[in-house]
Amino acid sequence: MKVFNTLSLTKEEFIPMHENEINMYVCGPTVYNYIHIGNARSAIAFDTIRRYFEYKGYKVNYVSNFTDIDDKMITTAREQGTTVPALADKFIAAYFEDTKPLNIKPATTQPRATDNIPEIIEFVQDLIDNGYAYESEGDVYYRARKFNHYGELAHQNIDDMEHNAAGRLDDAEMARKEDPMDFAVWKAAKRDDEIAWESPWGQGRPGWHIECSVMSTKYLGNHFDIHGGGIDLAFPHHTNEIAQTEAKTGETFVNKWLHNGFVTVGDAEEKMSKSLGNFTTVHDLLQQVDDPMVLRFFMATTQYRRPIAFSERNMQQAERNLERIRTGYRNVAFREGDAVAGTDADVMTEITELVAKYDAAMDDDFNVQNALAVVYELVELANKYAERTTVHEDTVTEILHQIETLMGVFGVDGFSAAPDVDAEIQALIDERDAARANRDFARSDEIRDMLTQQGIILEDTPQGTRWHKA
Structure with a gap:
C-alpha cells in the first residue's frame, strides 16, 4: 500500500508501526456553527480511509477532536448571549445529528480541548523549560526559529513565511513577541467576562495549535502512523503541531501526513468556507435531499486529495450513478427466490479478479475513482448474471455480498433493505x-x-x- 505524504510530496509505502493496528488522528471541527460541506468532505474522506483499513483487517484507533475553545467560540458566544460551553454542547450535538445520516462512524475517541486543560498547561510549561517558549504579558509564545525544521510540511522558507505574515500582525502583538513568526501556545484573558483557566502565567486559555498536539499524543502516543485534515491546515496548524510536539518529545511526531482537497462552489470554483460566507451547512442540505446516501456517495467517490466541485448537476449525476449500482444489486437479489443450489465457477472467478482490482486501486493512495470503476464492472456482471435462465445460490450470495462490502468501504449502505415504493x-x-x-x-x-x-x-x-x- 502507498499513500501520498504531504511532508515529502511523494507516494510512500505505508507500513503501520504496530502489526494489525493503525493509530490515526484527524483534526475535527471548531464547534461554533453547523458543519458545512467542506467540513463534511474531510470527515467523509478520512472515514472512507478508516473503513478501508478496517476492510483490510486492521484495528484502527481513530482520534478526532472538537475544538471547543478559541477566539471564534468566544466571539460567537458573546454575540449570541450564551456561554462557550453551552455553544459547544449545542454544536457538538448538531455534529453527531448531521453526520449520522452520512454514515460517518464515530471516532474511537473524540476529545474536547476543554477537557484537557491540565495536560495543555503541563505541555506549555515543558516548552518553556526546554527554551522553546516564553511568557510575555500573560501570553506564551513558541520560538518558531528555534525549531530547525519549521515550515517543512508547508514546503516554505521561514523568511518567506515572515514576509507573508507581516501584514496580519497588529502593533500590540508585535510588541509582545520576540519574533514575528512566533505563535501563541497560551493566550491571556483580555476581558473579565472571557472564559479562562488559571495557569502559571495568569488567567488564560490555550492556543489552537497546542490543543491538537496535546490530544493526539495523549491518546495515540508521541509517535503515531497518520495525521490527517484539510490541506488548508498544513500551514500553520499542522506545521505548528510538528514544531511544538517534536520540541517537547524529541521524537518524530507522525509518519504520514495526509490532507484532503477543498470543496469548491460556483463557476469560479471558489473554495467553500465559513470565512468566505459561501458555505452550505450539512444541517440545511439534509433538509433538502431525499437520500443522504447520495451526498455520502458523491463525497466518498472522489479521491481524497482532489478538489470536489459541489453543484446541483454533480449531485444529480451522483444520484444516477448510485441508482445504477442499486439497480444491479436488486436485479440479482430478485433472483434469490429461484436460485438453485450450487456455484457458477466462471462467475466466482470473475468476482475474485474484480475484488483484487478494487484492492489494488485502493492500495494506490485510496484511489476511490478507480475502485468505483471496478464496482461498475461488478454491477455489469451482476446484471448479466441476473439474466441467466438458471442462477446458483452461492454465486448470487457472493455477488450481493461483494457489492455491499465494496460499497461499504465508501460508507454507502442500505442495499439489503427493500427499495422504497409507496x-x-x-x-x-x-x-x-x-x-x-x-x-x-x-x-x-x-x-x-x-x-x-x-x-x-x-x-x-x-x-x-x-x-x-x-
Whole structure:
C-alpha cells in the first residue's frame, strides 16, 4: 500500500508501526456553527480511509477532536448571549445529528480541548523549560526559529513565511513577541467576562495549535502512523503541531501526513468556507435531499486529495450513478427466490479478479475513482448474471455480498433493505401484473406509462416484474 505524504510530496509505502493496528488522528471541527460541506468532505474522506483499513483487517484507533475553545467560540458566544460551553454542547450535538445520516462512524475517541486543560498547561510549561517558549504579558509564545525544521510540511522558507505574515500582525502583538513568526501556545484573558483557566502565567486559555498536539499524543502516543485534515491546515496548524510536539518529545511526531482537497462552489470554483460566507451547512442540505446516501456517495467517490466541485448537476449525476449500482444489486437479489443450489465457477472467478482490482486501486493512495470503476464492472456482471435462465445460490450470495462490502468501504449502505415504493405505486404494479395475466394489454400499457411518468421503470422477466427508478 502507498499513500501520498504531504511532508515529502511523494507516494510512500505505508507500513503501520504496530502489526494489525493503525493509530490515526484527524483534526475535527471548531464547534461554533453547523458543519458545512467542506467540513463534511474531510470527515467523509478520512472515514472512507478508516473503513478501508478496517476492510483490510486492521484495528484502527481513530482520534478526532472538537475544538471547543478559541477566539471564534468566544466571539460567537458573546454575540449570541450564551456561554462557550453551552455553544459547544449545542454544536457538538448538531455534529453527531448531521453526520449520522452520512454514515460517518464515530471516532474511537473524540476529545474536547476543554477537557484537557491540565495536560495543555503541563505541555506549555515543558516548552518553556526546554527554551522553546516564553511568557510575555500573560501570553506564551513558541520560538518558531528555534525549531530547525519549521515550515517543512508547508514546503516554505521561514523568511518567506515572515514576509507573508507581516501584514496580519497588529502593533500590540508585535510588541509582545520576540519574533514575528512566533505563535501563541497560551493566550491571556483580555476581558473579565472571557472564559479562562488559571495557569502559571495568569488567567488564560490555550492556543489552537497546542490543543491538537496535546490530544493526539495523549491518546495515540508521541509517535503515531497518520495525521490527517484539510490541506488548508498544513500551514500553520499542522506545521505548528510538528514544531511544538517534536520540541517537547524529541521524537518524530507522525509518519504520514495526509490532507484532503477543498470543496469548491460556483463557476469560479471558489473554495467553500465559513470565512468566505459561501458555505452550505450539512444541517440545511439534509433538509433538502431525499437520500443522504447520495451526498455520502458523491463525497466518498472522489479521491481524497482532489478538489470536489459541489453543484446541483454533480449531485444529480451522483444520484444516477448510485441508482445504477442499486439497480444491479436488486436485479440479482430478485433472483434469490429461484436460485438453485450450487456455484457458477466462471462467475466466482470473475468476482475474485474484480475484488483484487478494487484492492489494488485502493492500495494506490485510496484511489476511490478507480475502485468505483471496478464496482461498475461488478454491477455489469451482476446484471448479466441476473439474466441467466438458471442462477446458483452461492454465486448470487457472493455477488450481493461483494457489492455491499465494496460499497461499504465508501460508507454507502442500505442495499439489503427493500427499495422504497409507496402503497399507490405498489398497487399500480400489482394491478398491471393482474392485467397482463388477464391479457388486458391496453390497461397494462396504460399503467406502465403512468409509472414511467413518475420515474418508475418496469422490467418484465421470466421471474416476474422488476422495477427501478429512471
